[in-house]
Amino acid sequence: MHDGQAPFYAIEVEHLTKKFGAFTAVNDISFQIPKGCIFGFLGPNGSGKSTTIRLLCGVLQPTSGYARIMGRDVVKDTETVRHSLGYMSQRFSLYEDLTVEENLNFYAGVYGLSKAVRESRKQDLIRMANLEGKEKKLAGTLSGGWKQRLALGCALIHKPDLLILDEPTAGVDPVSRRVFWEIIHALARQGITILVTTHYMDEAESCDIVSFILDGRIMDHDTPQNLIAAEAGARNLEDVFIRRVERATGHAVSGTFQEMRFIHETES
Amino acid sequence: MRRNRERSADRIQKETDGRNPVWPLFSGIHRAGRFLPSPKPAKRSLLSWKRFAAIVKKEFIQVKRDRISMAMPFMMPIVMMFLFGYAVNTEVDQVPTAVLDLNRTAESRAFIEHFAASGYFRIDGFVQNEQEIKTAVDADVIKVGLIIPPDFDRKIQRGETAAPQLIVDGTDPTTARTAFNSGMLVSEMATRQLLDERLKQLGGISLKAPSVRVTTKVWFNPEMESVRFTIPALVGLILQNVTLMLTAFALVREKERGTIEQLIVTPIRSFELIVGKLIPYIAIGYMGFLFALSICMFWFSIPVAGSLPLLLTVGFLFVLCSLAMGMLISTFAGTQLQAMMGMVFILLPSILLSGFIFPREAMPPLIAALGNFIPLTYFLEILRGIVLKGVGMPFIWKNTLMLGGFTLLILSAAMLRFRKRLD
Numbered sequence: 001m002h003d004g005q006a007p008f009y010a011i012e013v014e015h016l017t018k019k020f021g022a023f024t025a026v027n028d029i030s031f032q033i034p035k036g037c038i039f040g041f042l043g044p045n046g047s048g049k050s051t052t053i054r055l056l057c058g059v060l061q062p063t064s065g066y067a068r069i070m071g072r073d074v075v076k077d078t079e080t081v082r083h084s085l086g087y088m089s090q091r092f093s094l095y096e097d098l099t100v101e102e103n104l105n106f107y108a109g110v111y112g113l114s115k116a117v118r119e120s121r122k123q124d125l126i127r128m129a130n131l132e133g134k135e136k137k138l139a140g141t142l143s144g145g146w147k148q149r150l151a152l153g154c155a156l157i158h159k160p161d162l163l164i165l166d167e168p169t170a171g172v173d174p175v176s177r178r179v180f181w182e183i184i185h186a187l188a189r190q191g192i193t194i195l196v197t198t199h200y201m202d203e204a205e206s207c208d209i210v211s212f213i214l215d216g217r218i219m220d221h222d223t224p225q226n227l228i229a230a231e232a233g234a235r236n237l238e239d240v241f242i243r244r245v246e247r248a249t250g251h252a253v254s255g256t257f258q259e260m261r262f263i264h265e266t267e268s
Numbered sequence: 269m270r271r272n273r274e275r276s277a278d279r280i281q282k283e284t285d286g287r288n289p290v291w292p293l294f295s296g297i298h299r300a301g302r303f304l305p306s307p308k309p310a311k312r313s314l315l316s317w318k319r320f321a322a323i324v325k326k327e328f329i330q331v332k333r334d335r336i337s338m339a340m341p342f343m344m345p346i347v348m349m350f351l352f353g354y355a356v357n358t359e360v361d362q363v364p365t366a367v368l369d370l371n372r373t374a375e376s377r378a379f380i381e382h383f384a385a386s387g388y389f390r391i392d393g394f395v396q397n398e399q400e401i402k403t404a405v406d407a408d409v410i411k412v413g414l415i416i417p418p419d420f421d422r423k424i425q426r427g428e429t430a431a432p433q434l435i436v437d438g439t440d441p442t443t444a445r446t447a448f449n450s451g452m453l454v455s456e457m458a459t460r461q462l463l464d465e466r467l468k469q470l471g472g473i474s475l476k477a478p479s480v481r482v483t484t485k486v487w488f489n490p491e492m493e494s495v496r497f498t499i500p501a502l503v504g505l506i507l508q509n510v511t512l513m514l515t516a517f518a519l520v521r522e523k524e525r526g527t528i529e530q531l532i533v534t535p536i537r538s539f540e541l542i543v544g545k546l547i548p549y550i551a552i553g554y555m556g557f558l559f560a561l562s563i564c565m566f567w568f569s570i571p572v573a574g575s576l577p578l579l580l581t582v583g584f585l586f587v588l589c590s591l592a593m594g595m596l597i598s599t600f601a602g603t604q605l606q607a608m609m610g611m612v613f614i615l616l617p618s619i620l621l622s623g624f625i626f627p628r629e630a631m632p633p634l635i636a637a638l639g640n641f642i643p644l645t646y647f648l649e650i651l652r653g654i655v656l657k658g659v660g661m662p663f664i665w666k667n668t669l670m671l672g673g674f675t676l677l678i679l680s681a682a683m684l685r686f687r688k689r690l691d
Contacts, residue, residue, distance in 0.1 A: 154530075
């Protein structure tokens with residue numbers, strides 16, 4: 001799979017399964033993501049995306065199978081894996097009562113960076129997030145886009161090889177969303193592998209590889225272009241996504257408002 | 269997405285002040301290439317001082333910005349000590365009393381005078397019949413009714429036993445008990461004196477009957493003021509409450525705000541996280557202890573009879589113990605509200621069972637035994653021992669040992685529960 005010294009894949013997942021009691025959240029999934037790729041991880045809510053991410057971070061123990069990050073096993077080598085991992089959660093886990101600078105300082109300290117390294121990276125990250133002049137502002141007073149980019153900064157301060165973004169653009173305005181994706185693409189160009197979950201299909205289409213996960217199983221794993229081409233009549237990834245869900249559940253995904261007669265009834 | 273990118277380019281320019289938003293990131297620390305692994309240390313020490321320091325620093329900044337946390341170690345001693353020091357007073361005197369004097373003689377008036385002079389009773393008025401006493405007690409105007417029978421002076425003159433009646437409202441047992449006891453005492457003294465005078469009138473001689481009298485001496489709190497019992501204990505109770513509360517909140521806050529999600533994917537070890545987070549609260553809890561102790565010494569003028577350094581040392585141990593309890597609560601609670609509810613389970617028994625107000629000697633053995641599982645019980649004995657009795661290590665080492673044992677036990681339980689993994 002890799003030549004020992006320099007693994008080709010940033011993420012290798014083999015027969016990974018996670019059960020919570022009788023419920024199987026992640027069901028025998030396998031995939032590989034080459035380094036420097038942007039990997040879009042798609043699926044409806046509750047399909048097993050977050051559980052997979054937690055398994056990759058070594059926060060949850062897999063029931064069976066294994067996952068490797070940068071060639072290192074996430075269970076046996078958890079601490080090393082965590083040093084090469086940047087994570088940004090849905091809720092932008094910032095300390096709102098700390099300033100922009102203090103948030104960055106804290107995560108720099110958590111990853112054991114020296115002061116010199118910290119200061120130079122902090123400057124770069126503040127420039128990246130365009131937070132210059134806001135260093136002394138409390139994170140809680142920033143608006144969504146700034147918070148999101150500060151959270152990204154905190155996830156990048158230790159220079160991770162793999163960046164995991166769990167719905168990073170949920171609840172952020174379109175302009176900030178675009179700026180954020182510009183940053184993501186630039187990071188990938190510098191060799192950072194990115195795993196991103198999203199419900200925005202335009203974002204997913206700009207990924208190098210996407211996976212559909214449904215009920216804990218990987219349904220597809222290919223480039224967005226190939227996926228659209230393979231699905232007859234699909235114009236975009238959104239069509240592909242909806243067809244997949246329809247096929248898996250056996251129900252047409254459409255509005256059922258007609259059935260709600262009371263909306264049209266006049267009250268007596 | 270790619271197609272639209274050019275169109276929104278000008279908006280991006282606006283958002284980013286016209287500068288290239290990103291690049292290059294990490295200038296000067298160039299990556300070797302896409303497929304080369306970046307060297308990372310494989311082996312790591314058990315504890316990283318950098319990580320540890322980062323947590324301590326962060327927590328200190330957060331506490332500093334949290335006004336309520338900063339005010340608590342000062343507000344709680346002030347409020348609680350003044351409340352308990354002035355409002356809660358188990359000494360009963362000046363009990364409102366009504367008198368029904370059916371005798372109306374010099375003897376009966378002298379007897380009533382004894383009651384008034386004792387200080388325990390305040391004669392609020394004289395009534396004409398028993399019904400009036402009942403009405404006054406019902407209306408909560410008086411607590412005690414004193415009825416002197418018509419034959420009071422005659423019985424005394426004949427050397428018989430006079431039988432005045434003391435009616436006590438037993439609703440509040442503390443008041444009733446005091447009124448009852450002091451009533452007995454006053455009437456005994458009054459009768460003795462009346463009898464003495466009578467005998468003198470009769471024969472000019474004083475009857476000297478052989479008698480045994482116990483001389484009593486109360487140590488450590490000669491005036492038997494309840495303040496001297498309550499206030500030093502309050503120092504301990506406040507110390508426990510402040511530390512417990514702040515600690516539990518601090519740890520639960522990370523869960524509630526979701527920041528813990530970010531922390532568990534970092535290399536932080538749970539040991540570093542817990543101890544690092546707790547250090548500021550050790551400092552604050554101890555500040556609260558010192559402040560409460562100063563109020564006790566300088567406002568209530570209750571000096572520390574024993575060794576102050578010893579008290580400060582054992583106090584530190586108790587701060588650690590309270591901290592561990594707060595931690596344990598935080599491992600069960602997901603929100604600050606749940607933590608608050610968890611605290612009630614510790615605070616109430618520690619007030620009731622530790623001997624803070626209610627003497628443990630009076631409790632049924634089973635209930636008193638429950639108090640043995642409350643660390644505050646041991647600390648209160650130490651506290652009262654050092655402050656009031658002035659005892660030293662030879663008398664408190666057992667309790668100190670128990671306190672240390674509890675601290676270790678609770679701390680390990682909390683650590684075990686505070687696992688980094690979620691499953």
